[in-house]
Amino acid sequence: MHDSGDDHTHPHAHDEAHEPGAPERWKHDGVRVIPGDRLDANTAQTPGMFRQAAVNAARVGAQKIWAGTVAIQPDAKTGVHHHGELESVIYVVSGRARMRWGDKLEYVAEAGPGDFIFVPPFVPHQEINASTDEPLHCVLVRSDNEAVVVNLPDVEAAETPETVYWVDPIHRHP
Template structure:
């Protein structure tokens, strides 16, 4: 325990941009908790796929990130694409995710519960639910509120997405 008490009643802090009539916004709209039962399904939905926003501009005023959950049906795969300048982080809660990437999707990695996957900007990739029997449940965080998807049509994916497409508001049906 530190000896310094941060409570405001002991000593007022000087906030150069704060005036009594113009208090900083965080005094009324600071840290936000979005509970699991309050996620926003008010986004494009597709049978077999369920996406919910937790943190975005509309919900909390986020300027630079988007976060939410995504549930992908068994064997679903995206086509080959990249997300422009966006960075993405995928945390697997349940199931098995397979990522393929590279100019010819020559690289592959799998992630299971508790694993994080980082997708850098402009990397051509394909996202796959590697389990034929159970959904893939993930938390997705990306570095911008605007969804960016650039579909790449001149690459034959190693795993052709012919069975079930991974479709959501970011990954449109090819």
């Protein structure tokens, strides 16, 4: 036993939620569970793509993150772009995603079910459904609620979106 003069009963700063009789502060402003069958399809939709929000400012009050699902039809491709300061994470649920990136899209990688894709800020890239006959289903998480897309028309697409453009509210038709 040490004798520091501290009886370990000194007052601590407590959240008001822990104080006796305090309102249930975190009951409605705390953790949220968003059931998979209750995602918000009230987003801009484009033929060939079905996008749903799970976490955003409107649904749960998120200030610094956006998360949702996206289903992309076979052979769809974006134009070349970057997302400014945003960081993005794509989790592949089913299908095959191909990413091309670099100043001339000189790098390529593919991801399948269970794989994560991280897209750092300002990286020029092109997103591609690598399958010509299967849809691509992903979960998308962005580091901000505001969608940012900077199209790069001076960079030639590695795979021309001649069949189907991957178009959604942040990926516009060139």
